[in-house]
Every structure is written in structure tokens, then in C-alpha cells.
Amino acid sequence: MAGVVLETLSWRKLITLGVFLLILQIVFFVIGAVIAPAPTHVISMTATKCLDRNAYRDKNKWFPPRGKYACESLQSLDPNDRKIQEEGITAEQVVFSFWLPWPRDGHQLKMHRYFQFLLAVLQLDIEHDPQVPIVDKAKLQMDIRLAAGNEQDNGNWTLLASSVEDRNIECDLKKKMDKGDIYDCDLLQLFELGNVYYHYYLVNIRLPTFPLKGINMEIGKIVDMHMHGIHQNGGFSFVWFSMKTAMFPMVLGILIWFWRRITQMCRPANLLERTLFALGIVMTILNCPIEWFTLAFDIPFMLLLNDIRQGVFYAMLLSFWIIFTGEHIMDQTERNRLSLYWKHLTAVVFGCICMFVFEMCERGIQLKNPFFSVWTTTTGTNLALAFIILAGIAACCYFLFLCYMVVCVFKTISAKRMTLPSMSSLRRRFYMGLIYRFKFLMLVTLFCSAMTVIFFIISLLSEGQWKWGDEDLNVQYTSGFFTGVYGMWNVYIFGLLSMYAPSHKTVVEVDADENSQEESVQLTQLPSSSLPSETSALQAFVSKTAQD
Structure with a gap:
């Protein structure tokens, strides 16, 4: 059974890819902190x-x-x-x-x-x-x-x-x-x-x-x-547009490559692959630098359109993290079904719909009357402040729940890790490598989610400080933080598309002993009923205790 690139890629190539993504992330931060002015x-x-x-x-x-x-x-x-x-x-x-x-x-x-x-x-x-x-x-x-x-x-x-x-x-x-x-x-x-x-x-x-x-x-x-x-700031806009212009073809290219790998498999795409592909599409739409058109045409709805694109991206990213961690909990529940996550996704969709309604009540009406604002009345101000507070609390609760899911994943892997001593040294080293790679990826996911929640809350406060009449609040985020978080989204999604694409390798070969004899480590084959959901060797290992 073929695994994913994350599992079959050699350590040298994996480290090279990681260093490339890290350098790209640093470049995003440096561009905002050194080159771009304040937002x-x-x-x-x-x-x-x-x-x-x-x-x-x-x-x-x-x-x-x-x-x-x-x-x-x-x-x-x-x-x-x-x-x-x-x-x-x-x-x-x-x-x-x-x-x-x-x-x-x-x-x-x-x-x-x-x-x-x-x-x-x-x-x-x-x-x-x-x-x-x-x-x-x-x-x-x-x-x-x-x-x-x-x-x-x-x-x-x-x-x-x-x-x-x-x-x-x-x-x-x-x-x-x-x-x-x-x-x-x-x-x-x-x-x-x-x-x-x-x-x-x-x-x-x-x-x-x-x-x-x-x-x-x-x-x-x-x-x-x-x-x-x-x-x-005009200088910040130029840097921002340039970044989107550079990342648009980059993410689009890796997205096309990812889906071609999926279509070459002799099985339908599983839930995790479909969700990751949808996330890549939304990221590509967000990257599309349509803001360049504002330099030539009068587009009064561009601010509203950008907010809608941002909101759709938030909804897709939060949904992906729920499914991504849920598919790796690998308990006794049959996975690979979207219906299993209806409670979590309903909460995410409901929150995003509330944000959309709030946005339309503010900037939607402003397309006709720019003097309108929900902040102009006491009732409107209280509702807007309540919305900001509830949105911040909901974002924090989501992050805590995601941490809980990641802990469940780690517990599941740790429990199955007890079977490793009964394996041969080659197979044990193989699965230990998979576990280390996957745990690192989950920690990166937690870091990205934490930065996203912080960015979301600071954006709400920074946008609202002038509207609720407190110019002394002085909530600011530097350009480096703004471009750094945006770059983090692109780097994270680019890395996932690269590492979770189906690998063309079906057998992993390692040296068996000091005499350089080779032993083939064949991935555990599961029943055909669960095969469509098991593209990962780690999933196969945790779902069924490996037998040496």
C-alpha cells in the first residue's frame, strides 16, 4: 500500500524541504518587519x-x-x-x-x-x-x-x-x-x-x-x-500585492500537482485528501491578487469582497484542522465520513455565518450609504462589542478544543507505541521515524492555529478601536506580524500539499545489518473496506497493531 510523501521521503529530502519552507517563512516576516511600512x-x-x-x-x-x-x-x-x-x-x-x-x-x-x-x-x-x-x-x-x-x-x-x-x-x-x-x-x-x-x-x-x-x-x-x-499605507499595499502575486502561482502549482497524484491512485480520494484540496483552493482564491484592478478601476466593493474571502478562508482552515486531527485520532470509530464531524463543523459554519451577517450589516450597507455604521447607536455599539467579545472567546475555545484533539492523537500513538519493542529493529526504526515526523507536524499545526487565533483577535480589536471611540486603546500589529501570519498560512498549506500527496513508493527499503543486506518493510495491509481511508502508513500502524 502506498503511503504519503511525508512517510516515504528520505530524511535528506525532507530536511531540505523543511529548510526551504522555514527560509520562506523568515522571508515573509523580514519583508513586513524591514521593508514594508506600518499597515x-x-x-x-x-x-x-x-x-x-x-x-x-x-x-x-x-x-x-x-x-x-x-x-x-x-x-x-x-x-x-x-x-x-x-x-x-x-x-x-x-x-x-x-x-x-x-x-x-x-x-x-x-x-x-x-x-x-x-x-x-x-x-x-x-x-x-x-x-x-x-x-x-x-x-x-x-x-x-x-x-x-x-x-x-x-x-x-x-x-x-x-x-x-x-x-x-x-x-x-x-x-x-x-x-x-x-x-x-x-x-x-x-x-x-x-x-x-x-x-x-x-x-x-x-x-x-x-x-x-x-x-x-x-x-x-x-x-x-x-x-x-x-x-x-501605500508602501504596505505594494508589498502586500507583490506577496500575493508571488504566492498565487506557487500554491496553485502545488495544488495541481497534489490533485494529479490523487487521480493517479486506484481508489477514490478520502476525506482528508478532499478537505486538504478544498483548503488549497480557498488559499489560492485568497492569494489571487485582484487588488491590482483597484489601481485602474473604481471598485467600491473591494473591501467587502476581501473580507468575504478572508472569512471563507477562516471557515475552511478551522474545518480542516478539525478533520485533520480527527482523522488521525484513529480510535474504534469508522472514520473517513464527513457526517462524523457535523457538530464541530456546524459550530464553525454558524460562527462564520454570524461574521458574514455582521459584515453585511456594516460594509454591505455602506456601499449605498458610507455614513452608516452599527456603531452610531448605543444598541448597535453594544451589539458590535458583544460580537467582538464573543468572537474572541469562541476563537480561544476552538484552540483549546483543538489542543484536546491533538492530545488524544498523541495518546493513541503512545498506546500503540508499546508494540514497537516486539518488532525487528528495522521495522521499529521505520515506525519511530514516522511517529517523530507526524508529531512534529502536529506541533506545527498547533503553532499555526495559535498564531491564527491571535491574529484574528488582534484584527478585530485593531479595526474596532476607532469605531467604538477609544483612540487611546492603540491596538496595533506590526507589518512583520501581518505578513508573517499570511506567509505562515501559505507555507503551512504548501507543506501539507507537498507531504500529504500520495507517494509513488509502495515499499520502503532499509539496511538490515552492518553487512548492508536489505530488508523490505512492507506496510501493513488492511481490509479492503477500510483501504480508501488509509493512505498513511502511520494510520495503518495505529489502526491495527503491527505484527512482526
């Missing part, structure tokens, strides 16, 4: 307070803070300001304007399509004034308009979205304040774009007041606004 960058800017003398009469008019068509700006919003008193300026005539990106050293910078996404949050400067009260969780209503333009548009702006949005202002009102002090308030979610196609982005915000309806009343004395724009 994201934050642009912070202060609003320009523009004066709209017509107050809503021309709704199509834009108020850029600078340039040829710069608006008429106000230096202060203090009611006692001379200009405001003389001209009778009202809140409806004030437009808070932001132009992304902010100029540097007197030069107007441009956004680049490598930035991939743009998340904007708002920070309010609310001054304490006993005559202008602020209540806890005051409702702020904003009339927001978002436009985009390119360098060659000559000051013409294209409307991307407009909406009237409500946000809850949450400030620390218990702290003792003097007149003129600024309240400590949480950040407010503003908008999120799934791609950065234009050079410039213009945001105009109005705070209309309607006393009879109670709109924008008791929100305190807003004296200024600041916006923080978060986008992916």
Missing part, C-alpha cells in the same frame, strides 16, 4: 469653518477650505465675536469643511489608489459654558455631504454621498470643569469608503438647529471639529 496611517486635520451667506439656498454648492474657490472662513464661533454679531450669523450658515489629504510644507498632497480604503472619525471640541448646557448622550444631527475630485478637475467636485445622520455625543460630564475647558468626548463614526479612487475628498458638515423639534439642542458649545482619516 495603516492616520491623517488628522482641523475643520475650516466656512460661511454660507445664503444658508441652504444653493444645496449643490461646495465649500472647499483652500484653493482657487476657497470658502469665506470664520475664525471663531463665539457668539460674542464681532463679525458674528455684526452680520447676525446663525448656525445654519456655518459649514465645517475638510479637504483630504491635508497639505504638507505648503504643498497639496494627493490620495493614492494604493491606500485601498478610507475610514473617517470625528472629534468634537465642546467648550464648557454654564449658559450653553450639554446633556448626557445628547443627540447630534449632522447634514453631511461627501465629494471627490481629481487634480485635473479644476475645482469641480463630484458628489459621492449625502445624508442627514444622528450621532450620540458621549462626554465625561462628571469631571469638574471651569468655563472654557474642553470636554473629553468619544470619537464619532463619520464614513467609510471601500476604496480610494480619487485624488481628493471634500467633506462639508452642517449642524442645523430646530428648537421646536429639539434637534441639536443641549449639545453644548461646539467650537471646533477635528477629523481623523485612517487608510492603508
Whole structure:
């Protein structure tokens, strides 16, 4: 019976393959830690307070803070300001304007399509004034308009979205304040774009007041606004795209080779082989560098599409680990049936479906209204935080359960290992080599699962820190960790496809004694009913006690 490459490959070739994969893993980490910049960058800017003398009469008019068509700006919003008193300026005539990106050293910078996404949050400067009260969780209503333009548009702006949005202002009102002090308030979610196609982005915000309806009343004395724009670093994007471009043909090639080995066998593919092949397909889809198209085309759904690909990969990887360890427990239960794992896989699929629904409720709706966010209400924020916490707990529980399954595998092998002393020295050394190789592979699997769980949790926290209004949380992961984990997935799957492909060798020959006589170690033949599931010599050994 043919084994797998992991069992029949010579130690020299196996070590060579291992060293190659280790070097590849180190290269991934070094690329992120040394070459690539930080994954994201934050642009912070202060609003320009523009004066709209017509107050809503021309709704199509834009108020850029600078340039040829710069608006008429106000230096202060203090009611006692001379200009405001003389001209009778009202809140409806004030437009808070932001132009992304902010100029540097007197030069107007441009956004680049490598930035991939743009998340904007708002920070309010609310001054304490006993005559202008602020209540806890005051409702702020904003009339927001978002436009985009390119360098060659000559000051013409294209409307991307407009909406009237409500946000809850949450400030620390218990702290003792003097007149003129600024309240400590949480950040407010503003908008999120799934791609950065234009050079410039213009945001105009109005705070209309309607006393009879109670709109924008008791929100305190807003004296200024600041916006923080978060986008992916262009240099990191280039490194990321290049890595995916390099790994795509590499994993695709080994996947085709693996399946050709399967089809050459005189038996159908077993459950482990089918699952590994499916994992290779999902990894290839994740590696496909479709992000290059964003440099030429406006693809607003690219961020959502990448999240869906990532979620499918998580689901397949977690399912594979369950089946991979389960197929090697090799207890009295008949394996090689997907139905045996329905409880474990149902839990994984259910969790991934919940992630998909959450993703569609956030970024799916943002395709139509970029100002929408589940974090804008107290209920939505609590649900989102509960989702993040439960997802982190579920990931930790999954890892602990996987550790339990690996321990069961090791116990099974250790119990069968008691039969080795009754064998000849050649057969004993043969099976001992298989056990050492397999145990090392299982430890690598545990390490990969641990890093995946850590990466998943940190990604959730890092993405949510700006949305739940805690900019001081400062959850970050370096580019080296990001590229290292991504490289680890590719190296791990590449190694599994290489080592778990059916071997063309059916007999392993070793030296019998010092006189270089050879003895053929024939793998134990099992009944034909279990043959399709037994491609591994180790499985055959553990499933049935070897007889010398």
C-alpha cells in the first residue's frame, strides 16, 4: 500500500524541504518587519469653518477650505465675536469643511489608489459654558455631504454621498470643569469608503438647529471639529500585492500537482485528501491578487469582497484542522465520513455565518450609504462589542478544543507505541521515524492555529478601536506580524500539499545489518473496506497493531 510523501521521503529530502519552507517563512516576516511600512496611517486635520451667506439656498454648492474657490472662513464661533454679531450669523450658515489629504510644507498632497480604503472619525471640541448646557448622550444631527475630485478637475467636485445622520455625543460630564475647558468626548463614526479612487475628498458638515423639534439642542458649545482619516499605507499595499502575486502561482502549482497524484491512485480520494484540496483552493482564491484592478478601476466593493474571502478562508482552515486531527485520532470509530464531524463543523459554519451577517450589516450597507455604521447607536455599539467579545472567546475555545484533539492523537500513538519493542529493529526504526515526523507536524499545526487565533483577535480589536471611540486603546500589529501570519498560512498549506500527496513508493527499503543486506518493510495491509481511508502508513500502524 502506498503511503504519503511525508512517510516515504528520505530524511535528506525532507530536511531540505523543511529548510526551504522555514527560509520562506523568515522571508515573509523580514519583508513586513524591514521593508514594508506600518499597515495603516492616520491623517488628522482641523475643520475650516466656512460661511454660507445664503444658508441652504444653493444645496449643490461646495465649500472647499483652500484653493482657487476657497470658502469665506470664520475664525471663531463665539457668539460674542464681532463679525458674528455684526452680520447676525446663525448656525445654519456655518459649514465645517475638510479637504483630504491635508497639505504638507505648503504643498497639496494627493490620495493614492494604493491606500485601498478610507475610514473617517470625528472629534468634537465642546467648550464648557454654564449658559450653553450639554446633556448626557445628547443627540447630534449632522447634514453631511461627501465629494471627490481629481487634480485635473479644476475645482469641480463630484458628489459621492449625502445624508442627514444622528450621532450620540458621549462626554465625561462628571469631571469638574471651569468655563472654557474642553470636554473629553468619544470619537464619532463619520464614513467609510471601500476604496480610494480619487485624488481628493471634500467633506462639508452642517449642524442645523430646530428648537421646536429639539434637534441639536443641549449639545453644548461646539467650537471646533477635528477629523481623523485612517487608510492603508501605500508602501504596505505594494508589498502586500507583490506577496500575493508571488504566492498565487506557487500554491496553485502545488495544488495541481497534489490533485494529479490523487487521480493517479486506484481508489477514490478520502476525506482528508478532499478537505486538504478544498483548503488549497480557498488559499489560492485568497492569494489571487485582484487588488491590482483597484489601481485602474473604481471598485467600491473591494473591501467587502476581501473580507468575504478572508472569512471563507477562516471557515475552511478551522474545518480542516478539525478533520485533520480527527482523522488521525484513529480510535474504534469508522472514520473517513464527513457526517462524523457535523457538530464541530456546524459550530464553525454558524460562527462564520454570524461574521458574514455582521459584515453585511456594516460594509454591505455602506456601499449605498458610507455614513452608516452599527456603531452610531448605543444598541448597535453594544451589539458590535458583544460580537467582538464573543468572537474572541469562541476563537480561544476552538484552540483549546483543538489542543484536546491533538492530545488524544498523541495518546493513541503512545498506546500503540508499546508494540514497537516486539518488532525487528528495522521495522521499529521505520515506525519511530514516522511517529517523530507526524508529531512534529502536529506541533506545527498547533503553532499555526495559535498564531491564527491571535491574529484574528488582534484584527478585530485593531479595526474596532476607532469605531467604538477609544483612540487611546492603540491596538496595533506590526507589518512583520501581518505578513508573517499570511506567509505562515501559505507555507503551512504548501507543506501539507507537498507531504500529504500520495507517494509513488509502495515499499520502503532499509539496511538490515552492518553487512548492508536489505530488508523490505512492507506496510501493513488492511481490509479492503477500510483501504480508501488509509493512505498513511502511520494510520495503518495505529489502526491495527503491527505484527512482526
